Structures are given as structure tokens and as C-alpha cells.
Amino acid sequence: MDNKGEIQNQIIQAVETVRRTNPLAGSITNTVTMNFVANAQLAVGGSAAMVYLPDEGEFLAKVGGAAYINMGTLLPIYEETLPHTAKVLYETGKPWVLDPVAIGIGALRTQLLQQFKAYKPSVVRGNASEIIALAGLWGLDGGTEVSNVRGVDSRDSVNAAKAGAVALAKWTGGAVAVSGETDLITDGDLIVFSQGGSHFMEKITGFGCSLGGVTAVYATVASPFIAALTAAGVYNLAGKRAANKVDAPGSFQVRFLDELYKATAEDIANNPLEIEAV
Amino acid sequence: MDNKGEIQNQIIQAVETVRRTNPLAGSITNTVTMNFVANAQLAVGGSAAMVYLPDEGEFLAKVGGAAYINMGTLLPIYEETLPHTAKVLYETGKPWVLDPVAIGIGALRTQLLQQFKAYKPSVVRGNASEIIALAGLWGLDGGTEVSNVRGVDSRDSVNAAKAGAVALAKWTGGAVAVSGETDLITDGDLIVFSQGGSHFMEKITGFGCSLGGVTAVYATVASPFIAALTAAGVYNLAGKRAANKVDAPGSFQVRFLDELYKATAEDIANNPLEIEAV
Amino acid sequence: MDNKGEIQNQIIQAVETVRRTNPLAGSITNTVTMNFVANAQLAVGGSAAMVYLPDEGEFLAKVGGAAYINMGTLLPIYEETLPHTAKVLYETGKPWVLDPVAIGIGALRTQLLQQFKAYKPSVVRGNASEIIALAGLWGLDGGTEVSNVRGVDSRDSVNAAKAGAVALAKWTGGAVAVSGETDLITDGDLIVFSQGGSHFMEKITGFGCSLGGVTAVYATVASPFIAALTAAGVYNLAGKRAANKVDAPGSFQVRFLDELYKATAEDIANNPLEIEAV
Numbered sequence: 001m002d003n004k005g006e007i008q009n010q011i012i013q014a015v016e017t018v019r020r021t022n023p024l025a026g027s028i029t030n031t032v033t034m035n036f037v038a039n040a041q042l043a044v045g046g047s048a049a050m051v052y053l054p055d056e057g058e059f060l061a062k063v064g065g066a067a068y069i070n071m072g073t074l075l076p077i078y079e080e081t082l083p084h085t086a087k088v089l090y091e092t093g094k095p096w097v098l099d100p101v102a103i104g105i106g107a108l109r110t111q112l113l114q115q116f117k118a119y120k121p122s123v124v125r126g127n128a129s130e131i132i133a134l135a136g137l138w139g140l141d142g143g144t145e146v147s148n149v150r151g152v153d154s155r156d157s158v159n160a161a162k163a164g165a166v167a168l169a170k171w172t173g174g175a176v177a178v179s180g181e182t183d184l185i186t187d188g189d190l191i192v193f194s195q196g197g198s199h200f201m202e203k204i205t206g207f208g209c210s211l212g213g214v215t216a217v218y219a220t221v222a223s224p225f226i227a228a229l230t231a232a233g234v235y236n237l238a239g240k241r242a243a244n245k246v247d248a249p250g251s252f253q254v255r256f257l258d259e260l261y262k263a264t265a266e267d268i269a270n271n272p273l274e275i276e277a278v
Numbered sequence: 279m280d281n282k283g284e285i286q287n288q289i290i291q292a293v294e295t296v297r298r299t300n301p302l303a304g305s306i307t308n309t310v311t312m313n314f315v316a317n318a319q320l321a322v323g324g325s326a327a328m329v330y331l332p333d334e335g336e337f338l339a340k341v342g343g344a345a346y347i348n349m350g351t352l353l354p355i356y357e358e359t360l361p362h363t364a365k366v367l368y369e370t371g372k373p374w375v376l377d378p379v380a381i382g383i384g385a386l387r388t389q390l391l392q393q394f395k396a397y398k399p400s401v402v403r404g405n406a407s408e409i410i411a412l413a414g415l416w417g418l419d420g421g422t423e424v425s426n427v428r429g430v431d432s433r434d435s436v437n438a439a440k441a442g443a444v445a446l447a448k449w450t451g452g453a454v455a456v457s458g459e460t461d462l463i464t465d466g467d468l469i470v471f472s473q474g475g476s477h478f479m480e481k482i483t484g485f486g487c488s489l490g491g492v493t494a495v496y497a498t499v500a501s502p503f504i505a506a507l508t509a510a511g512v513y514n515l516a517g518k519r520a521a522n523k524v525d526a527p528g529s530f531q532v533r534f535l536d537e538l539y540k541a542t543a544e545d546i547a548n549n550p551l552e553i554e555a556v
Numbered sequence: 557m558d559n560k561g562e563i564q565n566q567i568i569q570a571v572e573t574v575r576r577t578n579p580l581a582g583s584i585t586n587t588v589t590m591n592f593v594a595n596a597q598l599a600v601g602g603s604a605a606m607v608y609l610p611d612e613g614e615f616l617a618k619v620g621g622a623a624y625i626n627m628g629t630l631l632p633i634y635e636e637t638l639p640h641t642a643k644v645l646y647e648t649g650k651p652w653v654l655d656p657v658a659i660g661i662g663a664l665r666t667q668l669l670q671q672f673k674a675y676k677p678s679v680v681r682g683n684a685s686e687i688i689a690l691a692g693l694w695g696l697d698g699g700t701e702v703s704n705v706r707g708v709d710s711r712d713s714v715n716a717a718k719a720g721a722v723a724l725a726k727w728t729g730g731a732v733a734v735s736g737e738t739d740l741i742t743d744g745d746l747i748v749f750s751q752g753g754s755h756f757m758e759k760i761t762g763f764g765c766s767l768g769g770v771t772a773v774y775a776t777v778a779s780p781f782i783a784a785l786t787a788a789g790v791y792n793l794a795g796k797r798a799a800n801k802v803d804a805p806g807s808f809q810v811r812f813l814d815e816l817y818k819a820t821a822e823d824i825a826n827n828p829l830e831i832e833a834v
Contacts, residue, residue, distance in 0.1 A: 250816075
């Protein structure tokens, strides 16, 4: 997989297979951005469904091709729903994407994230501070004891999270995606930097969350690493294109969804990326 | 009511009365699309309010002219809130719209939908698979034992739901609306096909949900059948008009809300519809 | 503070300090409009985070510069979360904004609003009927026993709420903002009328909620009174500008977020306002 052309071919295949088969990736995700998550999943050709209850999480885990768990806006019932759903996903071998947003806030979030270590999420997606904090919580290399997360914002650079990202990917056997000005995606062996996007992505809530949901859509048809790369590629491409056409964040979000929908498989595969070995 | 002109006159009256009186139709609805539901209700001239708790559901049932219950994203408290609210609606003779979205997923949803049979929703709105599944759950003609719903998507055609829709309408004494490429609306005696809309409605979440909320707005001033026809008419008209002006789903949703707001009563009444006897 | 120029200078400073420092104002707010709240907070330069659980509310109270509590769509856990968070805010001297939306609906909302009297919100923001009802609930001048709220809509004029607003501000020692065609903001000594906005603000849900969230952002860097004036100023300015460029509510909301982002500190300070002594 160290061949750029081979990676690009697999990205093309992931994009086209999703558009052709409309795969379902169910989510348990935060209420602030769940509408955006669903619309982004639909825009790339997937299908979306969100639930809160334990048996409904299990249902989605079984019927969908992959699933997305986002830790924002925890509700009391999540104490049951999240570990149960993650366990079903793990035991049935279904790929799932974890967004450890707001790691460090509150006792329940910490408890749940600790439980998830055993259920090995196929893709972990977060900003640099979140990735470092999760590696720390799981006792892996590159993590720190003290979280440097402020609410939902990152205070660390993407490169600072490299060691933690690699350690997490080695633990799960999947992939880790660190969102930043340049995104870093690794499967533990290779590190890919995906470029593009726009500063407006910081001015609208939910770009990280919806990127996680879109990653789950691609994970229904591709490996965790290719799914993460494809999602990063279409986000960076659509973000760059949308930013070229607008001058403010409200219009940017609308145009971004449009560009997600319009992006061709070839354009996504050709979005700039750099590959290096770990 | 088998006269097309008479139906059109009643649609005009419903649209204009709502715009003049700004009636409230409260909702207990899913968190993915509730913002869209509220904005669509406001765009057609109604007023919106959403709640979760049992006594708040009762309050909205009593103070509003109609109500909307959507089964997506169930929360634990809904075990109390939904039957209590539906009972108050039924006993006070208030029209209410049921959207049995995701029927077949989870034990609570099934239990609640079984309870609703006795509280006779004035309008049931769903896609073909949901309508067939609800008829089956309630032991009516045209239903099937096995749900063919995948998450929130339909796998059946609108015409396949005709018998179930008619049976549901006969049971409730109200109307049933089946959403699809062409919508089917029946009061158990007549069947109306309403045309228009856009393929972009599949690419943004919440068109079905918000159609249900708008139906509840019209049900505050019109019969269930006319309310369902008026809502289908304005949705098909606004969808067609919006699709003519954009080329992607993000822009489509924005423009759709604009067209909901701009549509005149005459244009809504003149949106193509075909009538046949059951 | 009775000098208009001095008020305008403080508004300029609030706007610029927020843009430079990106302060966090956490929220416990309703699920219908929370996405809009977050995006409005980001558009003016703040940072947003939303939670439901008691210890997470406490965390946000401590880590943020101010907080926002909105009473819409109460969940059962709010019985613990809201008083606990408000108590922490009060005891740590953190400014907080209360939106008593839907006051009068349900037993829990009434109970919580009664508890909040002791925790003295720095800014109370509501429509006229809500402000009058809250003054009444707290046994202050200008309030009435019987709420005239219908769901989330106001049936009273802004001027009718003047006495209640002044009494509330005197009780809290902070400010009160009454939203209407012209907004009324008072600190108990001065009354400022802020003009602008658009009738489209009634046609999209969440302008009141997001105004509260933006007020909390400014309260991280300014007094409650200046925070409320700054928020009203940018909302009235952006609303007027957006309305000049569109003809329908869907486009209006998109453009409004754009104008929030683009408004300069000077333009916000120069938005029309009239000052009178109580």
C-alpha cells in the first residue's frame, strides 16, 4: 500500500461503490451537528440513521455496513447504549468510526472511552488534542496524562499527534485520522498528509463530526485506511472549492454540501496527498 | 369530495387560513430534523414548538390546533410522553399526524406504535414500506408481517402501499399519505396522486419529517384529507421549483424553504393531482 | 454609562476582544436550534460547546468565560443539570445568560425557573411575554401571575415588558434584553432601544436562542449590559443587511450568518440605538 497510484485507485473505487450502492452507516452522534452529519452522508451517496436506545444501536450495528459513534452531548442512556453498540460492532466484525470529541469532560465520557479500548474502533478521528488524549487514556505511546482539550477545540498541532495516532492505529489494527490545517491519516505503517479545506471549516460547527460520519460511509465498502483517506480527500476538495466561491461561513456550509455531492471520484483521488513511512 | 375543483378550493382556503391565523402545531419529533420541521412549519405560516416531557406534550396537545408525533430518535422518556400525549389528543378530538419512521427498529418503537392504534391518528404519513408495516402491525388489510424497512429508507413502491393506506384510513377515519416519487393520499374513499418534487429530496434528511409537521399545521384548519393534500401540494410545488434553480442538495434545501414561503394558494391548489375512487 | 459614545466604545471593544481571543461560552440549550446557536457564536468569533449532564455543565461553567442556559426542550436530566450548573456559575462569579423560553409550560420548567431566582442570571433574554412572566414568577414589579405565552410566541409588546425588565435587572444586578420589533435592553438604570432586524427573523426558528448564545460570548469579555447591547446591535445590523439581499427565509438565514461574520466593530456600534433613563 505504499504506492500512491494504488491508493488513488482504491479511493476511486470507494467513492464509486458508495454512489452505486447507497450503503447505510448508522450513527449515535451528538445533537448539535447530527443534521449536518446525515446530510453529508447523503451527499456522498450513503444512507443515514441516528438512534439513542441500546437495542436500536444494536439494530443499526447489525443492519448497517459500518457505524459511527461520536461522544459529543452524552445523554444518560448512553451509559448503556454506547458500550452495547460498540461490543456488537466489534463482535460482528463491523467497521466503526469513533470520534472522541470533548475527551476529558465529565466522568461518563472518560468511562465510555476506556471501555472502547477493548472494542477497537476501525477508525479514530479527532483533532490533535483529542488523539493525544485518547492515546494517553489508553496508556499508549504518544499520549499524555493531561488532556489539552478546551471544550471541543484543539490546542495541539497535527504533527504533535503523530506518535499517538500511530500508536492508536497499531492498537486497533485500523486507521487514525487527525484533523487540522493539513490532515494526518495513518494505518500504523504509512502516514498520509491530505491537504485542502478552508479556514471557514473552523467557523461552522460539525465539520469534524460529519467527516467522521462520511468516513463510516466509506468504511462500508473500503478498508479503514482507505475510508479515512477518501473522506479526508473529499472534505479537503469540497472545502477548497466551496471557499473559492463564497466569502462567509453561512454560504460556505451550503456550498460545501453542494461540492460534496458534485465531486467526482477522480477529483477526490487527485486531491493533494503526501505519503511517508512511519 | 370527488370533485377536483372542490378539493382545490379547500386547499386554497387551508393555505390562506394558515397564513392569516398563524396556528400552532406542536411536535414531538426526532432530533435529526427538528430544526427543518420547525422552519418548514414557519415558512408556510404556522407556528412551531417541540417538547420531550409528558406534561409538556399534554400542554401542547391542548393549546395547539393539532400536533405532530414522529417516531425517529426515541428517548427513554418517550415511553411515557408519547402514549400520554396521543391519548390527550384523541380524547380532546385534536387532529394529530403520525410519522411511523423507522418502524421495526427496537422494542419501544413497536410497543408505542401498537398503543397508537387506539388513539387513531388523523393523518399517517410515511414512505411505502412504513405504511405497509404499520398496516401489518395493526392487523389491517394490505399490511405485511415482515417489515421491509431498512433504517429510514423505503424499499417498496407507493402503489404497493395502496391497500395498506386505504385500510389505515378506514380504521382511523382520517387520511393516509404515502410519500414517493408520486405521493399517494387517501381518506379511504378517494385516492389522490400528487406530483412534483425533486430527486434532491432524497439527498437531504428531513423532507418526510417536515412534510408531516406541515401537514399538522394545515390540520389545524382543514380536514385530515385536505391537510394531507395541501401539504403534499406545497411540497411537490416547492420541490419542483427549487430543483429548477439549483444543481446540488445544499442549495436545494435553502431554496426549498424559500419556495415554501413564496408559494401562493392558487399555485399550490393547481399543482398536478389525479383523483380516483378506491 | 449614560453617554452614547462611551457605550459605543465599549461595544467596539467587546466585538474586537471576542474576535481576537475566541472565548468559550458553553451552553445547555434546546435541541431545535442548538446548531444555529453554535454557528452564530462561531460567526462572531466565539467558541461553542453544548452538554446535557450535570458534571459536564459544571465543567463548562468553570472552563468557559460565561455560559448560556436556554429552557426549551427540557430533558429529564435537566432537573439535576440546570440548578447544579447555575449554582456553580453563581458561586464562581461567572456571567450567565438565561433564556426562559416557553415559561409556563410544564411543571419542571416552572420549578427550575423558580430556583434560578437565587442564582441571579447576568442577562435574562426573552420576548415580552416571557419577561413579564418571569418577573411575575419571581414576584417582582411588572410581572403578572398569568402567563400570556403561547408556546414560544409572544403576545405582548416590548414596551409592555419595560417594568418587568427593569425589576428583573434590579434584582439580578445584571441586564435584561427584551426581543421585539425594536429590542429593549436595560441594566435597571438605563433603557436602550436597539433597532434593525427583519421580519424574516420570525420565519426561522432560533433567532432568539442564538441571540442568547451570542450574548453569552460577549459576556465573557464585557459587562452584562454591554454584552446584551453588543449582541442586539450585531443581530439588528446583520438582520437588516441580510434582508436587503434576499426575499425569503431560507436564504435569509444563510445570509444572516454571513453578515454576523462580516460586521465590523464600528458598524455594530453605529447600529441605531436610543437611550433613556428609567
